[in-house]
Amino acid sequence: MALHQQQIRPLSATARRRSDDISDIPPTPITHLSETEAAMQEAVAKFAGDVILPRVRDMDEAEQMDPALVTQLFEQGLMGIEIPEEYGGAGMNFTAAIVGIEELARVDPSVSVLVDVHNTLVNTAVLKWGSADLKRRFLPRLATNTVGSFCLSEPGSGSDAFALGTRATELPGGGGYRLTGGKMWITNSVEADFFIVFANVDPSRGHRGITAFVVEKGAQGFSIAKKEKKLGIRASSTCVINLDDVEVPRENLLGEVGQGYKYAIGLLNEGRIGIAAQMTGLALGAWENAARYVWNDRRQFGRLVGEFQGMQHQIAQSYTEIAAARALVYNAARRKEAGEDFVRDAAMAKLFASQVAGRVSGLAIEWMGGMGFVREGLAEKFWRDSKIGAIYEGTSNIQLNTIAKSLQKDYTA
Numbered sequence: 001m002a003l004h005q006q007q008i009r010p011l012s013a014t015a016r017r018r019s020d021d022i023s024d025i026p027p028t029p030i031t032h033l034s035e036t037e038a039a040m041q042e043a044v045a046k047f048a049g050d051v052i053l054p055r056v057r058d059m060d061e062a063e064q065m066d067p068a069l070v071t072q073l074f075e076q077g078l079m080g081i082e083i084p085e086e087y088g089g090a091g092m093n094f095t096a097a098i099v100g101i102e103e104l105a106r107v108d109p110s111v112s113v114l115v116d117v118h119n120t121l122v123n124t125a126v127l128k129w130g131s132a133d134l135k136r137r138f139l140p141r142l143a144t145n146t147v148g149s150f151c152l153s154e155p156g157s158g159s160d161a162f163a164l165g166t167r168a169t170e171l172p173g174g175g176g177y178r179l180t181g182g183k184m185w186i187t188n189s190v191e192a193d194f195f196i197v198f199a200n201v202d203p204s205r206g207h208r209g210i211t212a213f214v215v216e217k218g219a220q221g222f223s224i225a226k227k228e229k230k231l232g233i234r235a236s237s238t239c240v241i242n243l244d245d246v247e248v249p250r251e252n253l254l255g256e257v258g259q260g261y262k263y264a265i266g267l268l269n270e271g272r273i274g275i276a277a278q279m280t281g282l283a284l285g286a287w288e289n290a291a292r293y294v295w296n297d298r299r300q301f302g303r304l305v306g307e308f309q310g311m312q313h314q315i316a317q318s319y320t321e322i323a324a325a326r327a328l329v330y331n332a333a334r335r336k337e338a339g340e341d342f343v344r345d346a347a348m349a350k351l352f353a354s355q356v357a358g359r360v361s362g363l364a365i366e367w368m369g370g371m372g373f374v375r376e377g378l379a380e381k382f383w384r385d386s387k388i389g390a391i392y393e394g395t396s397n398i399q400l401n402t403i404a405k406s407l408q409k410d411y412t413a
């Protein structure tokens, strides 16, 4: 029954019980973190300030992630946040990953997306659909020393991801598959040794032929064709990948044949919460960078520029928007953890957080005047980095499509 048709029940102290009811859990503020999550937040904030911050500007100029930093991310346990301890991971929950991604983006959104893709897309895929053999072989590596990439997009298929043209042909004898085609826009591809590749085993079945495979960088026929030069998140690698008859053993099939599109949809729904966290952290980082300047350093007309009411209102408005974005992000994460439907929440969080990131980081440059515009500080970088939030893991239009579709379902008789 559609929502508007349901009879409105008078308020009652008698709880309506469902088998998955979580209403007896005492409500807490949505930003309340468990002890483990709070420890994650504190540790990542310290790591980001001490270890990442001194490298941010150089990595952006060089358009390259410092390999030593990647090693340190593994050492910190940030590459296996949800991987169980038995496989060498940190064994934490999804919200801990979200909090970590947010804290990293507060200092460098490029490092944040490396950690985000690796944890929310790659590790999650293996944890959810990997065979016991795949888990045993790869989870310990993904937790300790091997970066992962997620290869769905192609030159001809972006928003329409399932129109992908990469083919997987079964090898004679059934020992595996041959992958032929190419991927585009692949994050982490310079650093990664482990690639989840989506290919179609039977294009006549349309998206129901899409299947996920694990490919290692050393595989014959696998090559990085081109590294993109980008506007923002420049230290994060984004490459074109060629798959020239890459042979993949049957054991490297991820999950079931023909289920790849379902896996990709599920992963991207979760991943969007990660990108929303990245954008929230970015917005806060940009806001703090400018707030410190206008409230401590810069004086005009005999006053700190942050004391002018015209400035204060913008600063207050921006902080309010960041808090709203964060509430959407944490709510989506908690709904996912509670096993509730979170698809619309994830889309709303990503849509709004990327809008806030763009708005706040743009204003922050203006609050800092000329000092916001130069490449000495981080203000201009946060703004450049913010643009990607409206593009990857589903553009803003695609999020709006998802939100509208889900609302229409609820409000259609």
Ligand SMILES: Cc1cc2nc3c(=O)[nH]c(=O)nc-3n(C[C@H](O)[C@H](O)[C@H](O)COP(=O)(O)OP(=O)(O)OC[C@H]3O[C@@H](n4cnc5c(N)ncnc54)[C@H](O)[C@@H]3O)c2cc1C
Pocket (backbone or CB within 6 Å): 117, 150, 151, 152, 153, 157, 158, 159, 160, 184, 185, 186, 187, 188, 230, 238, 388, 391, 392, 393, 394, 395, 396, 397, 398, 401
């Ligand atoms: C830096 C970066 C990193 C990335 N990392 C990865 C990665 O690791 N793995 C991966 O698989 N992909 C990755 N991507 C790809 C990314 O997910 C796609 O760029 C994104 O899905 C959009 O596809 P597109 O670029 O082809 O744009 P298009 O699909 O061509 O869209 C162009 C415009 O048309 C609009 N549009 C398209 N369809 C509709 C519609 N139905 N309704 C309304 N408007 C529509 C879009 O909103 C957009 O404004 C990355 C991209 C970038 C730029």
